[in-house]
Amino acid sequence: MRPRIAVIGGGISGLAAAYELANSRSPVEVVLLEAGKRLGGVLETVQQDGFLIESAADNFLTKPTAAVELCQRVGLEESLIVPDTMRRKAFVVHNGTLQPIPAGFLVMAPSRIGPMLSTRLLTVRGKLRLALEYFIPRNRNGEDESIASFIRRRFGSEIFARLVQPLVGGIYGADLEQLSIDATMPRFRDMEQEHRSLIRAMLRQRRTQIHEACSGARYGQFAALRNGMSSLVGALARCLPPESIQLASPVDRIAQSGDRGWLITIGGARPRRQEIDALILATPAYAAAKLVEDIDSELADRLAQIEYTSCAVVSLGYRRWQIKHPLDGFGFVVPLIEQRNVFSCSFSSIKYEGRAPDNSVLMRVYIGGACQNRLLQLSNGELVELAALELRDLLDIDGGPVLQHVTRHHRAMAQYRVGHRDLVATVNLRLQRFPTLALAGSAYQGVGVPSCIQSGQAAANQLLSRLKAHLARPVHAQVEAEAVV
Secondary structure, three states: OOOEEEEEOOEHHHHHHHHHHHOOOOOOEEEEEOOOOOOEOOOOEEEEOOEEEEOOOOOEEOOOOHHHHHHHHOOOHHHEEOOOHHHOOOEEEEOOEEEEOOOOEEOOEEOOOHHHHHOOOOOHHHHHHHHHHHHOOOOOOOOOOEHHHHHHHHHOHHHHHHHHHHHHHHHHOOOOOOEEHHHHOHHHHHHHHHHOOHHHHHHHHHHHHHHHHOOOOOOOOEEEEOOOOHHHHHHHHHOOOHHHEEOOOOEEEEEEEOOOEEEEEEOOOOOEEEEEOEEEEOOOHHHHHHHHOOOOHHHHHHHHOOEEEEEEEEEEEEEHHHEOOOOOOOEEEOOHHHOOOOOEEEOHHHHOOOOOOOOEEEEEEEEEOOOOHHHHHOOHHHHHHHHHHHHHHHHOEOOOOOEEEEEEEEEEEEEOEOOHHHHHHHHHHHHOOOOOEEEOOOOOOOOOHHHHHHHHHHHHHHHHHHHHHHHHHHHHHHHHHHHHO
């Protein structure tokens, strides 16, 4: 009989794992168990009044290449679209106005000097402190530290507050006083160790990338799907055997069964039990912690230590004539020191075609996160009013939105706090006791869509490589025992 592998959780990590298993050369039976009534997790595309609304991520990085390659494998290569090349810039709120992020500033460090000297975002003192980074010695103690600590140590407080905090905080919805540099931005720590100065490293890297870019066309840094992220979810589902997908099937308990299997208890409207040879838990870490509590309390405790935060995505549609700002960019981020009630806004229909009707604009406003979680106590109507008020002030908008849509993501964003890598290492160490159990999802190695896909694929391949030998061991042991008798 073919071994049965259950994937618990039908988000993008679980879907990627199930697809990898179903399309492997190994003869396995896949069971995908999703507690909700649809697949995709936080990824969902909604069509409303001619607008294409993404409830969570509306695009993904093309490097790492996992998301692009998966789209190609499931037949969506022709659906990949890239951002408008004429508007590849973003803004940051500065003293109540939108100012362009300096050209060449890449998340946490500059790759060009001129734009940093001319920007209005930094005072003369802030620019001098930035220049001093070239001479700051590297930190040799090897210990993890927060991004706030790392940036202040290298560049000073001003560049942290005005640029790094809103940019990185917008990605993770996080408090950068707690966010780990080693777990989120290890490349910059490596730059410090190899080149001593981040400025020196970025300048050298820019020269290399310019040279490489001349060698041939490449995908842009970001890509999206013409018909939204749900098209990837649907394509993955269609590539799975229909009988393998079980919706509205919350797993209440997992238990070891004999020497080599698992017994899972499924609740919902049709309670049942299933015997499984191997398991992938593609759930949030806190949900995985509850499932493994009976089999390894220490593993459960480690998983429960991975914290999450929540946010709301408020999508607002306007007629173009209502907005006086030129919208000559992809959106803006908001520093905490501006004391506003949103932390970022994406001009969705400016970035990608097909997101709004003609002469209309779709914007997605993010509210909440680790630093403004209190705002999520507001009703949906109050969130819409708050978001519209902020946009009216910053973009000079006349009148209210012609479309509004609110999505709440409760405990959806994993927070990689200082020491996260060590915590994940202890989780992996405990997992060694269970060769036919694997974890996948945004809680461990990365939060973006490509990282989640990689996580699911890695879990699937890990189990496939272990399963045959593990299932064979009890049989061999039984034969040897009988021979002795």
